[in-house]
Amino acid sequence: MxxxxxxxxxxxxxxxxxxxxxxxxxxxxxxxxxxxxxxxxxxxxxxxxxxxxxxxxxxxxxxxxxxxxxxxxxxxxxxxxxxxxxxxxxxxxxxxxxxxxxxxxxxxxxxxxxxxxxxxxxxxxxSTQTENEPRKLVEEMGETEEVRVLPARSLSCKRVEKKSGISMESFLRDYMGKEFPVIITDSMEHWPARSKWNNLDYLLTVAGDRTVPVEVGKNYLCQEWKQELITFSQFLERIQSKDSSSAVPTYLAQHPLFDQISELRRDICVPDYCFAGGGELRPLNAWFGPAGTVTPLHHDPHHNILAQVVGRKYIRLYPASLSEELYPYSETMLRNSSQVDLDNIDEKEFPKVHDLEFLDCILEEGEMLYIPPKWWHYVRSLTISFSVSFWWSNNENPNAS
The missing domain is CATH 1.10.3450 (Hyaluronidase domain-like)
Known part of the structure; x- marks a missing residue:
């Protein structure tokens, strides 16, 4: 041997x-x-x-x-x-x-x-490799059907500001320091992922036989929600199927995929903004799924840059000051999640929600959204979507959880 x-x-x-x-x-x-x-x-x-x-x-x-x-x-x-x-x-x-x-x-x-x-x-x-025309994961995007099924009042209030060429000083002073969201439009052009991740054959080559944990069901707050272990190729088949936007979508959510598959990690770069304030970078997470996948209204303890690599997403944000009006769960494990289903608001049970002001946006390919700590956010994929979240903690409290 x-x-x-x-x-x-x-x-x-x-x-x-x-x-x-x-x-x-x-x-x-x-x-x-x-x-x-x-x-x-x-x-x-x-x-x-x-x-x-x-x-x-x-x-x-x-x-x-x-x-x-x-x-x-x-x-x-x-x-x-x-x-x-x-x-x-x-x-x-x-x-x-x-x-x-x-x-x-x-x-x-x-x-x-x-x-x-x-x-x-x-x-x-x-294996034998043949040269074929690359198959795209997401084709050219016009207005998508999913825009028609957004929560009530979507795109009717103040939009998240879009900015290009934000200096580190300006980001720290005007957004991170004030804990206010902003979309950064020009910081991902150099990422290999911008072209590679919309190539179905590339994804199958580097990850097709790898096993990943996925979520099955509308979202983690639903009773029928479950987790499965499947191959990446099986996952790609599911999200491309005609019924992928049904009531039980499959979603690769909040998984440290880049620790597991190093070739995908080499396709992205940590934004310089994540080092603002001298905080500690947390593990990177992948969010990959079909149109219609929803992350329900919740907040996170860290600074977050959500980078939209493939596809587009609708995102709604409420400031931390409105926490009481958003009816968080009392259970320890879910206290960062709202009881309110924005897709179907029960106005008798949650009367404070309907008239609340919020910021929202459609996050396009190649854009990054800065989400400050404790800001509530709801996310819905409008197409097949592949995103990366970069979390980092405050320097004065690097061990916050």
Whole structure:
């Protein structure tokens, strides 16, 4: 067996003995036995070890899961991926590695990232590429049908100001310092993503076989809402289907996609504005879905720049001073979300909402919207839409959550 047939796992090689000992100390004797057999090439043992670790990950609330079991899950995923790789089952190997990235611990993260790069390169090497006219994810956009189904009073109040060439000094003084929204129109032209992400074939090439978590349902406040793990190619099929704007759309929302798929991360740049005030940049999140996907009215604790790479979105904003009139939930987990469904306002239950003043806009491709902390915002995709949010904290309170 040549070295080209093996996945490099230097961290696992050096940490395996200590990790297995730690797992044993927490009662994972059966896991250790299966993992040892998996390391020796037993495929069924590798599957069994991963299943044992999976059960531990779901034995109680996520925050109560012992970190050693997250690392155990990563270990099992690496063993399974290695054996799939030996069989040239590259899609299966990538799925195992992605599950390790999504659900596993941090100890073996370097090996998972390294293995993804190796498997991806080998899969492309073995595939045949043909030169065809690029297929667009979103065609040229005129006025979209979705504009007709916006919430009541949309585009009737004050619009968010659009500005080009905003200096860092002006942004800090006039917008971030005053905590007031603004659309920046000219800061994304140099991003490779501006052309690449509207190329369906490019997305399939760099991410088609990767596994991602998606949301299924109108939004996270609805009872029928759920999450699934599917391949990126399956996701692309769903959002392009004729019924993708139905009552149960599929949405890749608030996921650190760029930590998982490094090639997509290289297609974007962190806006200089995110370093204004000396705050701390938070993980980047992707928002990718069909027309009609909605993020209900809510607020976030951080400064936010929402960059619209592909497609267009309608966004409505209310200042933090109107929080009481927007009827936030009292439950701790949802207190940053409003009980008001802007698409169907119950004016008897929420009488204060109808006459409130707001800012709104249609965010076009290539534009960035600055959303200050605690500003309430509702977002609806008017087309297939691919956006990136950049969060950063205040320098004086970098650990705010």
């Amino acid at each position: 040549s070295s080209a047939d093996e996945l490099p796992t230097p961290t696992l090689d050096s940490e395996s003995a200590a990790l297995l000992q730690s797992i044993s100390s927490h009662g994972g004797y059966a896991y250790v036995r299966m993992s040892t057999m998996a390391a020796a090439g037993d495929f069924r043992a590798a599957e069994a070890a991963r299943e044992m670790a999976w059960e531990q990950l779901h034995s109680g609330p996520w925050h109560s899961v012992l970190p050693v079991w997250r690392d155990a899950y990563s270990m099992a995923c690496l063993h399974l991926a290695r054996l799939h790789f030996l069989r040239r089952q590259y899609r299966d190997a990538l799925r195992a590695l992605d599950m390790g990235l999504i659900m596993g611990g941090s100890l073996l993260r370097p090996d998972l990232d390294r293995a993804v790069a190796t498997v991806t390169a080998k899969a492309r090497e073995d």
